Amino acid sequence: MDNILKKSVSRRAVLGTGVMAAAVLAMPSILRAQDKSLKVGVYGGYFKDSFDKNIFPEFTKATGIAVESVAEPTGEAWLVQLEQASKAGAAPADISMMSQVAMLKGQTTKLWTPLDMAKIPNAKNLLDRFVNKYPDGAVAGIGAVSWYITLVTNTDVYKEAPTSWAAFWDKANADKLGLLALVSNSFLLEITAKTFFGGTNALDTEEGLLKAFDKLAEVKPNVRLWYRDEAQFEQSLKSGEIPMGQYYHDVTGLAASEGHPVRSTFPKEGGVQDSGCWALSRASKKVEEAHIFIDYMSQPAIQATLSRKVGTSPTVKRELLDLNDKEFAAVSSDIEPIIPRYDLYTTKADWLNQKWTELIVG
Amino acid sequence: MKREPPQTVADYGPLFFPAGMLLLFFVVPFGTMIAVSFFQRQEGGFYTPAFVLSNYERFLSAFFGGVLGFSLMLAITVAICCVVLALPFTYLLSRLTRRLQVFWLVALLSVLSLSEVIIGFAWSTLLSRTAGLSNLLVKIGLLDQPVALFPSFGAVLTGMVYQALPYTILVLYPAIVRLDPTLMEAARTLGSSPIRAFFNVLVPALRNTIMATLIMVFIFALGSYLLPQILGRPQHWTLSVLITDQAIYQSNMPFAAAMAVFLVLVTLGLVALTLLIGRKGEKA
Numbered sequence: 047m048d049n050i051l052k053k054s055v056s057r058r059a060v061l062g063t064g065v066m067a068a069a070v071l072a073m074p075s076i077l078r079a080q081d082k083s084l085k086v087g088v089y090g091g092y093f094k095d096s097f098d099k100n101i102f103p104e105f106t107k108a109t110g111i112a113v114e115s116v117a118e119p120t121g122e123a124w125l126v127q128l129e130q131a132s133k134a135g136a137a138p139a140d141i142s143m144m145s146q147v148a149m150l151k152g153q154t155t156k157l158w159t160p161l162d163m164a165k166i167p168n169a170k171n172l173l174d175r176f177v178n179k180y181p182d183g184a185v186a187g188i189g190a191v192s193w194y195i196t197l198v199t200n201t202d203v204y205k206e207a208p209t210s211w212a213a214f215w216d217k218a219n220a221d222k223l224g225l226l227a228l229v230s231n232s233f234l235l236e237i238t239a240k241t242f243f244g245g246t247n248a249l250d251t252e253e254g255l256l257k258a259f260d261k262l263a264e265v266k267p268n269v270r271l272w273y274r275d276e277a278q279f280e281q282s283l284k285s286g287e288i289p290m291g292q293y294y295h296d297v298t299g300l301a302a303s304e305g306h307p308v309r310s311t312f313p314k315e316g317g318v319q320d321s322g323c324w325a326l327s328r329a330s331k332k333v334e335e336a337h338i339f340i341d342y343m344s345q346p347a348i349q350a351t352l353s354r355k356v357g358t359s360p361t362v363k364r365e366l367l368d369l370n371d372k373e374f375a376a377v378s379s380d381i382e383p384i385i386p387r388y389d390l391y392t393t394k395a396d397w398l399n400q401k402w403t404e405l406i407v408g
Numbered sequence: 409m410k411r412e413p414p415q416t417v418a419d420y421g422p423l424f425f426p427a428g429m430l431l432l433f434f435v436v437p438f439g440t441m442i443a444v445s446f447f448q449r450q451e452g453g454f455y456t457p458a459f460v461l462s463n464y465e466r467f468l469s470a471f472f473g474g475v476l477g478f479s480l481m482l483a484i485t486v487a488i489c490c491v492v493l494a495l496p497f498t499y500l501l502s503r504l505t506r507r508l509q510v511f512w513l514v515a516l517l518s519v520l521s522l523s524e525v526i527i528g529f530a531w532s533t534l535l536s537r538t539a540g541l542s543n544l545l546v547k548i549g550l551l552d553q554p555v556a557l558f559p560s561f562g563a564v565l566t567g568m569v570y571q572a573l574p575y576t577i578l579v580l581y582p583a584i585v586r587l588d589p590t591l592m593e594a595a596r597t598l599g600s601s602p603i604r605a606f607f608n609v610l611v612p613a614l615r616n617t618i619m620a621t622l623i624m625v626f627i628f629a630l631g632s633y634l635l636p637q638i639l640g641r642p643q644h645w646t647l648s649v650l651i652t653d654q655a656i657y658q659s660n661m662p663f664a665a666a667m668a669v670f671l672v673l674v675t676l677g678l679v680a681l682t683l684l685i686g687r688k689g690e691k692a
Contacts, residue, residue, distance in 0.1 A: 122659045126454065227642075228657050271559065272642055278532075285538045287556070395451050399658055403650065404471055406642040 083112040084335045087124065087142030089322075090117030093356070100355040105342055111335050122148055129157055132329035140330035141339060143190045143322040146388040147230065149178050152325065153186055154392075159326040160184035165337040168344035171362040175385060178323050187323030188340050189361035191352055194295035194317040194378065195226075195233065201307040203289035211241045211313045213290065215261075219268045224279040224291030227272035229402035230395075232292065233318045233386045238262050240315045240384045249387055255394075259401055272406055283308055292318075296357040299376055312379040319383035321361065353377045445665035455662050463666035472647075472667070476674065479646040482636075483629040486568045487622045493569070494576040495618070499610065501577070502584045513581070516574040524571065528638035531567045532558055535639070563639040568632055572625050579624060583617040619686050623679055630675060647671055 086102070088094045094117050102113040116139045118124040125148040131138050144152065152158050163169055163185055169177065176189025197208055214223060214237075226232030238258045239248040248254045270288050273279040280297070282288035284306045295317060298310035324343065326336045342348060349360040350367050359378040360367055367374070390398060414420055448458035466472075501512055522530075534540050535557035545551040557563060591613060595605035611618070633648035647667060655664035 126659070129454070228653065230657065270556075274637060278529075278638060282536075285536070287536050287538045393451070395658065396449070396660065396663075399653075399660075400466075403653070407475065407645055407650075408471060408643075 082110060082335055083114060084141065084332050084339055085114045085116055085137070085139045086339065087116045087118040087139030089143060090119065096356040100351060101343075101348070105339065109338055109342065111338060113339075116142075118142060122151070124148070125152055125157075128152070128327050129155060132157060132327055135329055137327040137329040137331075139327065140332040141324050141326055141336050144187065144325045145322055146178070146320070146386070147391045149187050149323050149325060150388055150392045153180055157325075157328055158186040159328045159330065159333065159336075160186065161188065161326065161340065162337060166341045166344065168341045171344055171346055171349075171366050173361060173363055176321060176323075176361040178325075187325040188344060190322045190324045190343060191356070191358035192319055192321035192361055193359055194312075194319055194383065195292050196295045196298070196310045196317040197313045198283060198291055198293040198298045198308060198310050200283055200286045200289035201309050203286050207309055207311045208290070209311070209314055211237050211315050213313075214265050214268060216268075219290060221268065221270045222288065222290050223265070223269045224271040224273055224282060224288040224293075225265075225269055226292060227274045227406070229398050230391045233320070233384070234262055234265075234292075235259070235390075235398075236318065236384050236386050237292075237315070241313075246384065246387050249390060255390075255398070255401075259405055263405055266406065269406075296359075296377060300357070312381050314381065316381045316383045317379060319359065319385060441665045442669055444661050445669050447662045447665075449660055449662045454659065463662045464670070466663060467667055467670055472650075475645070475647050475650060476671070478644070479630060479648070479671075480674070480678070482564070482568070482644075482646060483626045483632075485565060486572055486629040487625040489565065489569045490572050490576040490625045491580075491618060491622055494573060494580055494621075495611070495614075496606070498577050498580040498584050499606065501581070502587075513578075516577055519570075519574045524632070524634045527567060527571050528635050531563065531570070532638055535563050535566075558639050559641045559644070561640065561644055564636050564644050567635040567639045568629055571632075571635065572628055575628060576621055576625055579621050580614075580617060583614060587613060616686070619682065623682060627675060627679070630671070 086097075088097050094115055098115055102115060106112055118139065124142065125144065127138055128142065129152070149158070160180065161184075166188065169185075169188060172189055176192070177185060178187035178189075180186050197211060197213065199208060213219060214225075225234065229235065235249060235255065235258045236246045238261050239246045239254070242261055243254070243258065249258060271279060271282065271291075276294075276297070279288065279291060279293060280301065283291065283293065283298075284301060286307070293310070295310045295312075298308055301308050302310070324340050326333065330336065344362065346360075346362050346366040346368070349362045350369050350373075352358050353360055353367075353369055353376075354373060357377060360369070364374065364378075364380070444455070445463055446459050446461070447455045447463075448460050449455050449463065501509060504512070537554050537556035540554065540557060542551055542554040542557060546554050587610070591609050592605055595609045596602070600608065630646075631648055633646060633652055636644050636646050637649055648671075651664050651667045651671070654660045654667065
C-alpha cells in the first residue's frame, strides 16, 4: 500500500491531481446546489483517484455533502502545512488521512479537534486499536484504512513459503534480503521484538531496544538491499535477484495475480499492520459534516468496498464484514498482527534514528 | 574601444537583475539554511527559532566524520577517473573531422538528458545477476555462473563516472580545440613519441583547465545522493543521503541544515586549498 502512497510524493501526480481538482471546481454544475461541502485530504495519486471514483460520489449521494478531495503528500509535510495553516485560522482540508506518527505529533500541539463519539455511532464497529485517543481520553482520530507489511519471497527461488520472520536471520539467506531502509517505516525493531523477545513490550526500555538492535545486527550480512524506493525492491523480487524481504501485502498480491513468481506470507508472528486515521483540523468549521463523513466511512459496507476496490485492510471487526475468505485473505489475515510502537517514533525519534543509521551504515 | 568605468547608478543597471536573482535564489535560501541550522529541534514536533549549537555537536562524531570522509573520497575518485578518461578521449575527438565531432558531441549531450534515476536503474540492471553483463561472460566461457556486481563500491563509482563524464568532456573540449596544434607538431619534430608529447606538452599546457575540471566534477559528484542508494550498500551512502533522511523522513530540519552547511564549508575549504597549491606551483 505504501508504494501507492509514496507515489503521491511525485510532484507531477500532485500537480496533476491539483489541476484536475481545479478543473472539477471550475465546473459549476457539480457544486451547484450543494451548500454543504467538505474538504477531505487523502494521499495523492492512486489512492485519491480510487477514493474519487469509488467512495466520494456515493457519500455525496447518501448525505448531500459535496466532497472536495485534496491530494496530500505522505510523510510529515502535510502535517506541517496543516499546522502552519491552522495557526493562521485556515484549513487546507477539513478532514485528512494521517499516519500514526503524524497523529501523535499533531496531538502534542492539539491540532486535532476531539471527536464527539455520540455522533459517530458506527465507530463501535471498529477494532479498538483504530480509535486514536488523546492522553485524557478524548478521541483524536478514527481509523480510515490499514495495510500490512509481510514476509515476501520469490516462488522460483523458495519453493516452500517461509513460516516465520526468523527466516531473515537464517545464515542460508546470506545476501538475499531486501529490507526497508528507515527505522520508522521498516518496523524491524517490532518484528525482532515479537519474534525473539516475546512481543513489542520488550521495547519499553532503552535496554530492551539495545537488545533488539543487537539481534538485528545479525541480519545485516543477509541484506543485499536497504530500500527507500519500493520500485527498486519490487523489480528485484519479481526477477529473483533479491528473492526475499519485507514488502506490502496488497501490492505483492497484485503482482502475483499478474503472474509474477512472488508470494506474500503472514509469518506465524503476524504481519506488521500500519494504518491511517481520519483527523479533523482544529481550524475547520465543518465539524458537523466531518462527523457525518467519519461515521459514513466506518460502516462495514464501506470498509468492504475499500478492501475490494482500493485493496486496503478493513479497520472494522471481521465478523461485521461481508467479505468472503478469499477477499479477506487478499487484504488481511486472522493472525494477530504486529502493531508498530508509534510512541517510540515521537519520544525517542532522534535516538532511534541515530542508532539505526549507525547499525546499517557503520 | 576604451572601456569607461561606470559613473552613475544607472551605469550599474544591467547588474541589478542578475544580482537580484542571485540574492533571491541563492543568498536568501542559503541564509535561511544557516539560520535553521542553529534552531532548536523539537523531538516529536518541528523546530523552534533559537540559537543552539547542538545540531553541530551531534555532527562532530567519528561516525559522521567517517561518512563525510567517504563522501569526499568518492567525489575525488570520481573526478580523477572522469578526467583520466575524458582527457585522451577529448584530445582524440578534437582531431576527428568536423562531422564526426558533431556526431560525438550530440551523442554526449543526449546522455545528459538521462535523469539520475534512469542511469541508476539502468546500471543496476546491467550489473544484476539475473539479467546483467556477467551473463555474457558466462556465454563466452569466462565465468562459470552469473554473479551480481551490485551493490558495491565499483557499481557506485561506475554509475557516477558515467553520469559525470559528458560534463567533463564538454568542459575540456573548448580548451583542447583551441590549443595551438603547432605545440604537438613541434614536439613530434623534435623526436617525441605521441604519448610522450601528450604527457609532456599537452597535459602541462592544459594544467589550469584540468584543475578547473577536477574541481567542477568533484563538486558535482559530492551532491549525488540517488546513485549511492541505488547501486551501493549502506556503507557507500554519502553524506547527502543522510541529509535527505533527516530532512524528509525525520523532519529534523535543523540537523539536516547543519550537515549541509558543514558539507558546503568543507567543500569550499578544499577548493580554496586546491587553488592555493595550484598558484604556488605556478610560481615555482
